[in-house]
Amino acid sequence: MIKKIYLIGNPNVGKSVVFSRLTGVQVISSNYPGTTVEITKGYLQLKDERLEVVDLPGTYSLEPTSSAEGVAVSLLKEYSKDEIVVINILDSTNLERNLLLTLQLIEEGFPVIACLNMCDDAGHRGVHIDTEKLEGILHIPVIPTCAITGAGIKLLIEKIREAAPVVRDKLIHEERWKEIGRIVEQTQRLEHRHHRLRELLEDASVRPVSGLIIAAGVIWAAFKFVRFIGEGIINKFTDPLFINFFQPLLEKLTFHWQEKGFWFHLLIGDLINGKIDFKQSLGLLTTAPYIEFGMVLPYVISFYFVLSLLEDIGYLPRLAILLDNLLHRLGLHGYAIIPVLLGLGCNVPGILATRVLESKRERFIASTLISIGVPCVPLQAMIFGLLGKFGGFYVAGVYLVLFSLILILGIILNRTLSGYSPEFLLEIPPYRFPPLAILARKLFFRIKGFVIEAVPVVLLGVLVINIFLYFRLFDFVTGIFAPLVNGIFGLPKEAVVALAIGFLRKDVAVGMLAPLGLSVKQLFIAVTLLAISFPCIATFIVLWKELGVGDVIKATLLMVTVSIILGGALNLLILR
Amino acid sequence: MKKISLAQAKKNRKVKIIEILGGLNLQNRLMNMSLHKGRELVKLSHIGLRGPVVVKAGRSILALGHGVAAKIIVEVE
Numbered sequence: 225m226i227k228k229i230y231l232i233g234n235p236n237v238g239k240s241v242v243f244s245r246l247t248g249v250q251v252i253s254s255n256y257p258g259t260t261v262e263i264t265k266g267y268l269q270l271k272d273e274r275l276e277v278v279d280l281p282g283t284y285s286l287e288p289t290s291s292a293e294g295v296a297v298s299l300l301k302e303y304s305k306d307e308i309v310v311i312n313i314l315d316s317t318n319l320e321r322n323l324l325l326t327l328q329l330i331e332e333g334f335p336v337i338a339c340l341n342m343c344d345d346a347g348h349r350g351v352h353i354d355t356e357k358l359e360g361i362l363h364i365p366v367i368p369t370c371a372i373t374g375a376g377i378k379l380l381i382e383k384i385r386e387a388a389p390v391v392r393d394k395l396i397h398e399e400r401w402k403e404i405g406r407i408v409e410q411t412q413r414l415e416h417r418h419h420r421l422r423e424l425l426e427d428a429s430v431r432p433v434s435g436l437i438i439a440a441g442v443i444w445a446a447f448k449f450v451r452f453i454g455e456g457i458i459n460k461f462t463d464p465l466f467i468n469f470f471q472p473l474l475e476k477l478t479f480h481w482q483e484k485g486f487w488f489h490l491l492i493g494d495l496i497n498g499k500i501d502f503k504q505s506l507g508l509l510t511t512a513p514y515i516e517f518g519m520v521l522p523y524v525i526s527f528y529f530v531l532s533l534l535e536d537i538g539y540l541p542r543l544a545i546l547l548d549n550l551l552h553r554l555g556l557h558g559y560a561i562i563p564v565l566l567g568l569g570c571n572v573p574g575i576l577a578t579r580v581l582e583s584k585r586e587r588f589i590a591s592t593l594i595s596i597g598v599p600c601v602p603l604q605a606m607i608f609g610l611l612g613k614f615g616g617f618y619v620a621g622v623y624l625v626l627f628s629l630i631l632i633l634g635i636i637l638n639r640t641l642s643g644y645s646p647e648f649l650l651e652i653p654p655y656r657f658p659p660l661a662i663l664a665r666k667l668f669f670r671i672k673g674f675v676i677e678a679v680p681v682v683l684l685g686v687l688v689i690n691i692f693l694y695f696r697l698f699d700f701v702t703g704i705f706a707p708l709v710n711g712i713f714g715l716p717k718e719a720v721v722a723l724a725i726g727f728l729r730k731d732v733a734v735g736m737l738a739p740l741g742l743s744v745k746q747l748f749i750a751v752t753l754l755a756i757s758f759p760c761i762a763t764f765i766v767l768w769k770e771l772g773v774g775d776v777i778k779a780t781l782l783m784v785t786v787s788i789i790l791g792g793a794l795n796l797l798i799l800r
Numbered sequence: 801m802k803k804i805s806l807a808q809a810k811k812n813r814k815v816k817i818i819e820i821l822g823g824l825n826l827q828n829r830l831m832n833m834s835l836h837k838g839r840e841l842v843k844l845s846h847i848g849l850r851g852p853v854v855v856k857a858g859r860s861i862l863a864l865g866h867g868v869a870a871k872i873i874v875e876v877e
Contacts, residue, residue, distance in 0.1 A: 231845055289825065318858070321860050428862070431844075431845045541863070545851075545863045548846060548851055549847065647864070647865030647867045648863060649833070650862070651861070654861075
């Protein structure tokens with residue numbers, strides 16, 4: 225009786241895409257090893273039965289060498305072998321390397337179906353696999369699929385019941401590789417192809433000089449593109465909508481109220497020169513939706529569009545090669561760039577992605593650096609929105625301070641923490657150009673996630689702030705912290721509230737700075753402090769789960785210390 | 801035939817692994833990625849200042865930290 229279906233395969237063979245096809249559950253997939261760091265479950269309706277399908281993190285072998293691989297292998301052993309079916313997903317363009325796991329699975333007596341994924345890409349690259357011959361050699365069903373388009377998935381589902389254990393001698397590693405060599409020779413035919421543009425680009429991006437030029441170009445273009453799309457959405461779409469449509473509507477609905485008491489304060493907030501000001505009014509219907517939809521969401525869309533594109537093309541592992549040197553100085557290796565880039569979107573997936581790093585030491589360094597020095601998109605959007613009007617110089621200044629902080633802290637952590645960091649060992653995927661529909665689906669999925677998670681917290685935040693402000697409940701807290709904030713950071717005591725709200729959400733916190741009438745210097749210090757001081761509550765919870773209590777306390781102490789020193793230093797050093 | 805480490809080998813050279821120094825853990829990790837004794841590789845690139853080495857093994861492109869590359873002893877034809 226089959227109870228579960230496991231999807232297993234080497235990293236970056238498209239397990240998550242097959243999973244989405246089988247279950248209809250959307251999961252993030254990218255073109256680099258280690259996109260899936262968590263176990264995802266879904267269901268497949270097979271005639272009148274509902275089977276659980278489990279998407280496992282990628283593994284090269286049944287003898288795991290990293291924690292994510294360990295999880296995959298231990299889960300496989302949870303059920304007895306007649307209760308499960310293992311769908312082994314292989315990358316058709318690289319049969320040789322993928323067969324190691326397949327042979328191990330068969331030798332261990334699992335009922336296996338081999339799914340030769342990405343068969344369209346293999347065709348493009350001149351790789352032809354004789355699936356019937358392969359079936360004959362392995363004695364298991366072999367099904368060519370192209371999960372991105374859905375080809376072959378139906379056949380795969382039909383074959384699930386045919387999976388049965390096969391008897392096969394256990395081999396030692398080197399013999400197994402020899403056996404694989406023989407199998408590949410019999411079943412795979414390579415068509416000779418001249419180097420095409422794609423291969424030339426793949427090559428150029430990992431060579432020292434051309435690689436750096438390409439990297440600089442890609443980063444510059446990515447940054448420009450994020451701003452271009454983000455500003456475009458704001459200027460052409462959201463701002464006109466808010467100012468020309470929503471504002472008159474709100475004013476019409478509420479301005480005739482006789483008494484502008486508690487409810488008016490809660491929903492609309494303060495009027496600036498007798499009018500609603502979306503950036504400063506701080507009401508539940510004014511500033512709250514404007515921050516999320518008018519300032520942050522456009523950049524969330526543009527950032528994730530560019531990131532998803534880079535992910536799916538497969539550029540990021542190449543960037544990792546070029547940055548390996550630098551990241552080594554910080555006790556990390558090149559692949560740590562993946563969590564950092566994800567952290568630029570939102571710290572939560574960034575910290576989860578540190579699981580691709582092997583040691584606990586690396587994960588501590590990477591998580592701490594991300595939560596201190598990597599500002600998330602909502603925070604960055606607000607920094608642009610508020611500080612940008614004083615000139616790009618100040619915005620660039622914030623990034624420069626954060627970047628220097630990451631370098632200095634990383635070097636210090638690397639020198640002071642015991643242990644050493646393992647070396648870089650990574651498979652570099654070929655460039656792939658995803659169909660736009662796939663990209664759009666992934667973008668939609670991420671934006672939906674953002675809206676679901678952010679909007680309730682923002683509304684709640686603004687609600688709580690307004691109630692507190694109305695009943696003057698903040699006065700007590702501001703009184704206690706005023707000496708610190710005023711004396712050391714040179715900020716007015718009202719900024720205490722904004723800094724405290726930063727624990728809830730960074731974008732709302734920056735939004736609260738807007739009505740305070742701060743000078744450029746004060747604003748610069750305040751947003752920098754918001755970036756480095758304390759992570760928002762969602763990040764904090766993930767840090768806690770990933771690092772454990774002890775390390776979270778260490779990281780928190782570090783954040784508080786760094787904030788006080790840096791805030792004070794900035795206050796002393798900046799003259800204006 | 802001369803024996804050198806993969807880190808010392810020249811770019812675009814075809815080499816053959818004859819020994820992997822270092823612990824069992826590293827040997828296993830490399831073995832899982834098809835880098836084992838007797839395997840032929842082409843060194844594609846080496847990022848300067850003790851940066852990573854990029855090799856082509858079969859149809860895979862692999863990036864190895866400098867330290868790992870220094871532990872892989874190869875034979876140049």
